[in-house]
Every structure is written in C-alpha cells, then in structure tokens.
Amino acid sequence: MSILIDKNTKVLVQGITGKEGGRAAEDMLAYGTAVIGGTSPGKGGAREKNNLPVFNSVAEAMAAYPDIGASMIAVPAPFVFDAAMEAIASRIPLIVILSEKVPVSHVAKIIAHAKLNGVRIVGPSSIGIISPGRAKIGSVGAAGIADRIFSPGTVGVISKSGGMTAELSRILTDAGIGQSTAIGIGGDLLIGTDFVDAALLFEQDKDTKALAIFGEIGGTYEEQLADAIRQKKITKPVVALIAGQFSEQLATGAVLGHAGAIVMKGAGSFTSKIKALREAGAIVAETPEDIPVHLQQLLGKTI
C-alpha cells in the first residue's frame, strides 16, 4: 500500500513542453506512472517528445480523461499561481507543485482556494512523491538511480528537502528498510501539505509502520507534528532529523537554505523543534545514519 499515488493514478503534467516538465514526464513514464498527457497553452493537439498528447488547458484534458487523479505543475514561478488555480478550478484532487521560488503571497491564495474546493496541494518546491515500485510524481528519483535509492517497504518518509528525501530513503534502503511512500513537502514558508497532513495519511495506511521525517528550522510545522503526536492523532512511531542548529548563532531574521527557514523571536528554532518532538514522544536522530538504527530498535524484525 501507499499514500497519495499508486499505479492507477492518472497524472497530468502542466507545463509538459518545458524542460523540467518534459524531463519529469519521461522519468515518470519510465517508472511506470500512468501519465496521460500534459498541458501547454497554444500547443494543444500536438504530441510531445514522449508521444503523449498535449492539451491547451486542464479543462480540455479533463474532457478527454475525466478521471485524472493528480496534476504535476512544473512551470516558471510567475506562472504557478495561474496553473494551480486552473487545476483547482477543474477540481483535480491532488496538485503537486514542483516549481521553486513561488512568491508566498501566491502560495497563501492557492492554499486558501484549494481548501475551499476540497483539493490537496503538495508543495511548492516539492521534489515529488514516490510510492516505490508503483508510481511517482515529480523529479524524485531520476531514471537509472531510482531503484538504488528507493525500495518498497513499510516506512513513510516526509521531508521538507528534496535532496534529503532521496538521501534518507537511500540510507533506509541500504539498511534493508523499504518505504511505503516518500513525499517531499517542500521547504517554503507556506506549504499545501505539512508534516501533520502527510502523517495523518500514513496513519490511515495499514502498511506503513513508522515515519521518518526531515525537518528544518523556521515555521511551526515540526511543532505542529509534535502537537498531533501528543494528542494521539499520530500513533505510529516517528523518527525525526532536524537541520539548522548552527542558525542559533546567527542574527534573527536571517534567511537560510529554504525560504521557510526564517528564524524569528525564538519560534521555529532548532531548540524549540527538538524539545517539542522529544516531549511528544518522537525520537530525534542525530544524523541521517541514526534513523535506520532507531527504526530497527523500534520495530525489530517487523519492518
């Protein structure tokens, strides 16, 4: 089992004739994802490089494939707002935004409209979602190395960082621990699916036995996960790794790696996150390599 995507999820690619969109589509097809085509306004009717149909609009694609289950957005940042609103208007249930550097004011509006329309946003700045051995959406695990990094199994991976989604999964795979689904939620200040949202899905997935998460300083998403664990909304074991301890030596307000990593007035600091997670009963790992060690101790041979 897996969350969010499987072999049967029909995926649309918004921006399929672009460099990023085309490459991701090719990779997703190679992995076995049911990519049905993509959009590129003005290029409708053509076939793109993978011989997939190109539509002028999401509505046109929906007319041809009414059961599209997910859309991947890989368009330049200034066009993301329009692309996301278009997918929301067609009520595509899962919208994964890969584009980086989307203005926060746009993201806030996208999230509000998605909520009103009952659809889920993952990202922006998401590396994508992969259910190993089944399907993937996004740039996660390029063809040729995906099988070395990801393997099917019972640990759910949730990461703010795309690179660490792969690094953690590879470390788990090397330790003989497979993943049910690995999801890059993005490191922006505002994100459509946070740790709690993703963890709640894993909580419902009967094949996921534990969660491995990668968090960073800034924002309150890690603290909110701690709250959800304390309130018993999340009961599966959580092993977390948090980056950015060094920032406690910098002036407040410094913006680090990800746009969400603004450290302000103590809230969202490394210490605050570690403390909240430990007190809630999560295990905080010191290094990526400690994560499989903790998981093996927690779950023994049931992994």
Next chain:
Amino acid sequence: MNLLEYQGKELLKKYAIPVPDSFLMYPESFLPDLSIPFFLKSQVAAGDRNKYGGIVQVESAADFISAKEKLFKTPIAGLKPDVLLAEKKIGYTGELYLSFSYDTRTRAPALSLARQGGSGVAEACVFPIDIVTGLQDFFIRDALLSAGLPLHAELKGIIQKLWRLFESEHALVAEINPLFATGETGYIAGDAKIILDDYHANPEYRPFIDLPGDIAIIASGGGASMLNIDALMHAGGKPANYAEYSGNPPASVVEELTVRILTKPGLKGCWVIGGTANFTDIYETMLGFVAGLRKISPKPDFPIVIRRDGPRREEAFQMLQEVASREGYTFSLFGPEVPMAYTAEYLVKKIYEHSDR
C-alpha cells in the same frame, strides 16, 4: 530581504503612514536640522537595538559628535552600521504593537495587535486573515475590540494602509513596533521592521551568508546544506560561508558560486557536499566547480573534500581525478559509501594535518 529601519520607514511614507521627521547620517554628517533632544539610531538589521546601545538620545550639539562616532563603532549582534538615522523625538501617551506576517499554523496572513508595544512586547493577539475575503473593515473593528484598542478612524486607517503595503510590496513581515499614540487620536510609527519576499523581489536570488570561519562550503540542496553546516561545526570545523545551489543548475551557476566563496582570504579547506541527488547532474555541476577553481589565484593548495552522489557521479569523479593529478589539486572524493558527516570529520582532520606541516 530584511529592510533597515529607514528603508522600512520610506515604505511606510509611500503608503501614507505617519513617521517622525528624520535625516540619514554618515560619519562626515553635520548636526541635523532637528530640535534638541533628538534620537540617533544605528541602522543595522537586528532586534533589541536599544538594549545593546544602538539608540542614543542627543541632548546637545556637542553631544552629537561623540554619540555619532560611538554608534558607528558599536557592533550590534556583530553588525556595525553604515548609516545612522537622526530622528525627531515624539511625545506619546501610549505604545502599540501592529504587524502583518504569515502564520504557519493557519497557513495564511495574520494581523497581530498588542496594547503594550516596545521592545518587551509580551503577547500580541493574532488574527488570521481569510485571504479569499481579504481584510475588511469589520475584521479590523473586531480585532481592535478583542485587543482592547479604541476604534479610532486613524488607527483603522493605519492598519488598512499597512495591509496594502504588505500585499503590494510582497512583504513576509510588516511590523510597526512601537506605534506611538499621540494625544487623542494621532498615531505615528516609532520603528519599522519589514522583510520582503526575496523570491518576489529577485527570482535569481540565492541564499548566501558570510560566516567568520575558514572552511569554504559549496552545498547542494537547502536541507542538506543546513544539516551539513551543523555536522561541520560538530566536527570542530569553522564554516566560512553559507552557500548552496539546488535543482539541476548549469555549470556556470556552480562556477560563479565557487569563485565567490573561494576568493575569501585565509581559507584552510573546501568542502563540496551533498546527499544523493534526485536529478542534479553531478558531472555538469562538478565541471562548474572545476571551472571556478581554475580562476582562483593563487592556486588553492588546501585540502578539498568532495562528497556527492546522484546521476553521472562516476563520470564526474573520473573527471575530477584527472583534473587533480594533471593540475595538482588535493581532492578527496567520496560517494554514498560514507556518511556526509564523516567527510566533515575527515576534512577537519586533514586541515589540521595540513596546517601542521
């Protein structure tokens, strides 16, 4: 991008929010045309300037010179000012707190208000804004009533104007603290803390922070780069910078970054670090690193530790080995067989041996 107080106040003025009369002061500036006493304020991007001696009340013309000289020499949170703000002293009856920012709990913008502003603002009331509805007058009235503040037209007007600034300028934070209440119904901004959305202001923006150490770092990916600076510091290394690239950049981007970080004097080592990449072309990015390295003069003879994994790693490492032996660089190459943190320890040990010789 954190605006300095005077830059923030220029924005407030643009949106017709009252600010005190003021002048920018440089080391060579003469006494400003303000009635004495007035304030001299250090223009650095740090909080609690008052606590660290960054705000001085000038009591006389003679006072001005010594206060000015002292402020230019006084670091606050490690930062010395390039400019001071000389500002009229405002008589006030109350100090309020007012801000707009994004709340990661509601994932929406929020209005924050407190009756007691100033540097010790304890708890502000936070009111999440429904961005589909926008900021309506009824919302502001309700917020003012909940926070125990008066329903003055001037105050409501300032809140509306600050919201327009927040939206139109694509700010992440727009804070006035304190907002002075003067007399019956007047209000004037005592300070301005405004952070603009870098990605809106400059889509080419890449995070870069100068740090006081001696190990240059080129990290790949925002998350791994933070994790790795933590690892380097745990290993006893001192990072010289925070810099990263993400995604799958062309060689030229990595080349430019390499030149930028390696031109810093006094470096003792360089760490090129990243996890297992999803789709970053390792060969392409390492070509960029080598191109940048070749531009550094004198030629770096310090240890360079590279730990990378991802598409085209084997080709990249073969190329790097050839460059090292042909051009005489000291590269230590690692793949996924060793943890990222191990290569931090390795580099720190190597630097120690290197400088010991």
